[in-house]
Amino acid sequence: MNNMNQMMKQVKKMQEQMLKAQEELGTKSIEGSAGGVVSVQVNGHKKVLSITIKPEAVDPDDVEMLQDLVLTAVNDALTKADELANQDMGKFTGGMKMPGLF
Secondary structure, three states: OHHHHHHHHHHHHHHHHHHHHHHHHOOOEEEEEEOOOEEEEEEOOOOEEEEEEOHHHOOOOOHHHHHHHHHHHHHHHHHHHHHHHHHHHHHHHOOOOOOOOO
């Protein structure tokens, strides 16, 4: 019975640490970029915080290129956010992917 109580305390502590780590992901900022002219900032919860487009990226005759650059930068930032979440939360999961956690 003592072992079970000890194990439950450890599980509760780990849950608290995981919640804190998830909250901290929201305070971290990750940048993705494309072509050196478009950058996107996201947080660890994959919320887009800002998009920066340099003037030289804007060509009225080639709007599709700008759209591609923005899309690439967003996807780059989101990929990096996933990597950050996997790195931060991997401490608790031993590298296993756990659906619904992050």
